[in-house]
């Protein structure tokens with residue numbers, strides 16, 4: 001398979017005052033080349049830690065991590081990838097252009113024009129000669145994106161790229177990321193901005209307390225939506241005609257409320273209602289939202305509580321099993 | 328090489344804007360400027376007093392700058408996460424550490440050059456009749472101090488790969504004090520055959536581990552100048568070689584620790 005990122009049973013354990021704490025646990029990630037991959041999880045789930053391992057900034061405790069076909073942290077592969085950390089910060093005395101040139105020099109690139117072009121591309125054309133200390137959050141984030149494009153990377157790691165930005169900046173950055181995919185790059189985004197992820201990602205992984213809860217195509221993960229049909233003046237015998245195991249029906253005093261899977265067309269039912277003299281009140285599709293999946297994935301936990309102790313991890317296992325049975 | 332120099336350059340740019348360092352530098356410069364006024368109060372030969380006072384000011388100021396500057400270099404990078412963007416580029420950790428160190432030495436050099444320039448200026452104004460060459464001999468001591476402080480910065484860099492800035496401040500300060508005040512003593516014991524073998528070994532170990540900072544304090548030969556100009560150049564060269572060797576040891580040690588460190 002053509003994988004940009006692959007981890008096998010990746011685990012990171014920290015020694016803390018409360019004992020050993022597994023921040024990433026047996027993580028099996030598979031990111032295909034050329035896709036936008038969303039890496040989701042609540043605060044403290046281990047997203048940033050995983051990215052740091054993939055970049056070789058820290059080492060995993062056990063398991064395997066390969067990036068662009070080489071072990072994580074390999075300097076050769078660093079020529080082909082780039083990283084935008086969450087809440088990036090730059091040397092404040094430098095201008096946007098100087099900072100970009102500084103990062104360029106780390107690749108051995110001396111091309112000033114390239115830096116200017118990239119800054120133009122992220123809409124900093126008018127501001128790149130001002131010191132970073134005068135930049136807004138959104139402008140700093142865009143400097144970050146410009147520096148992340150210097151080496152024409154095959155793979156981009158973006159940690160919370162839209163965190164703390166206003167809606168306009170959100171859209172701008174989202175569009176840039178979509179363009180990255182059109183240019184054939186693989187984009188790995190860590191985020192909890194679910195609406196952004198839902199719009200742009202091809203595949204996602206949801207982790208909670210360091211453990212994988214879901215991984216797959218967004219379309220597959222969000223399948224299983226329902227359609228609710230409501231009608232009045234429906235004769236009693238109609239209900240029997242449609243009773244099936246994947247459908248819930250209630251019919252009382254002529255009012256029918258049917259809830260069917262979105263894989264089934266409601267046409268047949270609507271036709272039957274109308275020929276029997278009933279009238280359709282509403283047909284409401286209830287598509288599964290990423291938010292639902294996310295909440296379901298991390299349910300039963302105190303979301304604000306990112307800490308994982310040995311005991312809680314065991315509890316978590318039980319949770320996941322239950323979810324698998326019920327879904 | 329390019330990578331190391333780029334990192335060094337940005338480090339210098341940042342260091343010479345650090346407010347704490349500028350304040351320390353300003354205090355040093357103030358003392359240099361008012362020194363002539365102070366020395367009038369002294370009864371002894373005012374020239375000798377003035378020389379040792381001003382050189383002492385430069386040395387102390389530089390030592391404080393060297394330590395305060397270097398202990399924060401790595402922790403600041405981690406705290407502001409700038410290190411993550413740098414290490415995600417094709418940059419080896421040893422290159423990063425070396426670049427930071429060279430940047431510290433560069434910034435230190437600039438600040439010490441400024442103080443030395445002011446020193447020379449003050450003396451030139453004080454003794455208008457003295458030739459420039461006489462005044463310039465004064466600048467030799469700060470040059471040796473620069474070598475000394477570069478070594479001190481390497482010690483601080485080494486400790487900063489595992490110690491917090493505050494701990495590092497005391498560790499490096501301690502090494503400097505021991506290396507300045509006690510090095511001659513340890514050297515003496517190590518070379519003395521009449522002392523207990525264990526004490527002798529201990530003295531040798533300390534004398535080898537802790538750089539001999541005292542030997543860079545050349546102000547006395549400058550104050551009593553004219554006596555041994557011949558061997559002086561040789562001595563200076565030896566000092567530089569000694570410093571480079573120790574800097575290399577501390578930096579390589581630091582790189583080995585930093586390479587495995589979780590940042």
Ligand SMILES: Nc1ncnc2c1ncn2[C@@H]1O[C@H](COP(=O)(O)OP(=O)(O)OP(=O)(O)O)[C@@H](O)[C@H]1O
Pocket residue numbers: 014015016021023041042043044045046047048049050086192306307308
């Ligand atoms: N050096 C460390 N020592 C101990 N625990 C750590 C260390 N670094 C991170 N952690 C813990 O690891 C957990 C995961 O942190 P991480 O930053 O990876 O989360 P995240 O998913 O990126 O969260 P967020 O959405 O808030 O950015 C947290 O509980 C954090 O406290």
Ligand SMILES: [Mg+2]
Pocket residue numbers: 047048049086159
């Ligand atoms: Mg994070």
